[in-house]
Amino acid sequence: MTAHARTVRTQGRPVLGRFALPWRLLGYALVAGLGLLYVLPFVLQLVTGFKTDPDAAAHPLGLLPVTPTTAAYQRLFGLSRAGDGVPFLRWLGNSALVAVLVTAGRVLFDSMAGYALARLRFPGRSLLFAFVLAVMAVPGVALLIPKFLVLNTFGLFDTYTGMILPLLVDAAGIFIMKQFFESVPREVEEAARVDGAGVFRTFWSVVLPMARPALITLTILSFQGSWNEFTHFLVATQSSRYETLTTGLARFVSGGLGGGTQYPLKLAAALLSTLPVAALFFCFQRYFVSGANAGAVKE
Structure with a gap:
């Protein structure tokens, strides 16, 4: 220099x-x-x-x-001596029941469907995947009346079954799992088949444990989606006993539970309804980072 x-x-x-x-x-x-x-x-x-x-x-x-x-x-929480309580605990129980069952169903069925579309060779596989993508493109509002007609026809209207069953499989979840399974090396599955493992055993014992970041991501998205679901519950239920946090708070905010603004009560209920999803995200947010880094390395 x-x-x-x-x-x-x-x-x-x-x-x-x-x-x-x-x-x-x-x-x-x-x-x-x-x-x-x-x-x-x-x-x-x-x-x-x-x-x-x-x-x-x-x-x-x-x-x-x-x-x-x-x-x-x-x-x-029903502790008011004035007798003007809000059925918040019932809303919370219904939301928790639906969210847990829907999340478990989506994680199971979406991962199985995603693996089948990613690895299995069968007639119509490409057409079926195109159908999944087409379902993702349809606005949910356009399906409200058909949902009501189907649920009413099969006697599932205003039941827990009608609230849970249509949400057990999600097209977006299938797409996420299919894309992840396609990034798994085929050599791992071939080694399992050489050892005598069948298709389901290979999926359950070999491939699925490798998909933990994708499974956790799907779990959080499924729980958040089912916890905040509103339009489906609006057309699937009518009785107050099946109200969830979203439908109950909507009726509450619209003035169905009394006069006045009641800002403290409404905002307190809204705050408590957001805590489970926020806690779930903050507990598992590091898996989002690891999943994104893994995807970047594979690309």
């Missing part, structure tokens, strides 16, 4: 260092501001749940309750 180059490099360091720190601080401040802006609605939701109705109506953006109270949560 020449003396002139060393001089230029030495003279350049103070200039770069002088502007690097302010730009870095500005970037941190911008990221922190965007993060606070994103978190603010959740903070307001949490705080409003501990406000009184007049306080929430007068100070909707207040970050501190004037008179903190747990009256909203007491009504939700």
